[in-house]
Amino acid sequence: MEVIDFTLVYNSLSFAIATFGASSVFFFVQRSQVAPAYKTALTLSGLVCLIAFYHYLRMFESFNDAYSLIYGQVETSGSQFNVAYRYVGWLLTVPLLLLELVLVMRLSKEETFSRGMKLVFAAIIMVILGYPGEGLLDAGQLGDRLMYWLLAMIPFIYILYNLTKRLEDTILKQPKNVQGLVSKARWLLIGSWAFYPIIYLFPMINPDASYVNIQVGYTLADIVSIGIFGVMIYMIAQRKSDAGA
């Protein structure tokens, strides 16, 4: 690993710790500013950031155990940089992110439950199917990596279909002052999630650079899909609270 790669992974992991720690506090503190109907959505935003904060702390620790910068050289200790933390984290955060969006729309209790359950179930299957392929980085294993990618794409497309087609009429039932914002939040989620399957395929494009690219790529994608998405959910909740909706 080059010094610049070490610095890039090191600083992006620390940046994620600070971002998720701060945003978690933000959502919990600002929860008092929204109407009771939206407090659960804010709680979930805070929890998702807290879970991400924890996993980034662990990843940073694991990275520092594996590599160190001594006299301008990157040295390896032999311990492994455990990137499974990402999948363990996503297993919790991905379903919760989808629930945030469903909750902030304030559908009927039955609809919230049925839509929520389907999305949560699909999200869990997606993360589980993607995991076994993540570790396959050698040239001979890329075929298997592609297979797991394809399998995980099935629930992924099911989720996208639900967020686009199925959610359309629900968005039209939202108060006028937030329809645009709800639609933007949905597209931010779809847009930022689209990065993950692309990053997953990096080793097929450039095997040498892929390790660092994957780490920095996933980190940036997490900041958008968890942190910035959470801020949009907060803005929707606040506008709807102000409008008494």
Place this chain on the structure above:
Amino acid sequence: MEVIDFTLVYNSLSFAIATFGASSVFFFVQRSQVAPAYKTALTLSGLVCLIAFYHYLRMFESFNDAYSLIYGQVETSGSQFNVAYRYVGWLLTVPLLLLELVLVMRLSKEETFSRGMKLVFAAIIMVILGYPGEGLLDAGQLGDRLMYWLLAMIPFIYILYNLTKRLEDTILKQPKNVQGLVSKARWLLIGSWAFYPIIYLFPMINPDASYVNIQVGYTLADIVSIGIFGVMIYMIAQRKSDAGA
């Protein structure tokens, strides 16, 4: 590194940890004393200090890994003192500081959003443009350092222009009892921010002493622009709350 330099950097980093930890708690606790319209500004003040607290903790740790004072001599361990933490921290704190000022003015939702977004965007660009030049300290690299300085000055001047010229009429719309205070907070921000580009140029003035000067200089500038600025925002929020504005 001389013993006096070691002590100066060591103690100023620890001073910053104590200052930011305490001020973060102050803003979160005192948030209950201001009207609902100003609570978000107080939350951001608390978060900015919390983010600074985290990064000073990391810098202190990194400094202690790199240097130690043994039998009256400064010894180096070979690990690097990672000063990138400053930039990673500023990437989060600088946009939030500008948002604090915009939020405490209580403009219309649209104006808050449009002014806020422009300033946040300019602040992020400024920090990103400054970063690559910060590590260039050798005599032969000072030309490149100057180039990054000039590039970062473009968004910096844009922000100053927005805080001076563009904010003038907005300040005149503030309640009489806080107009002076809002204007002072703005000038404190501008005044303390002016230190950063000057500190950045230290290596051109005195290459030998610049390392310590930069570290101590940035630390003091952070305390003024984050901590003292936050206290002024709090005073504005409190006076406006008392006046029912």
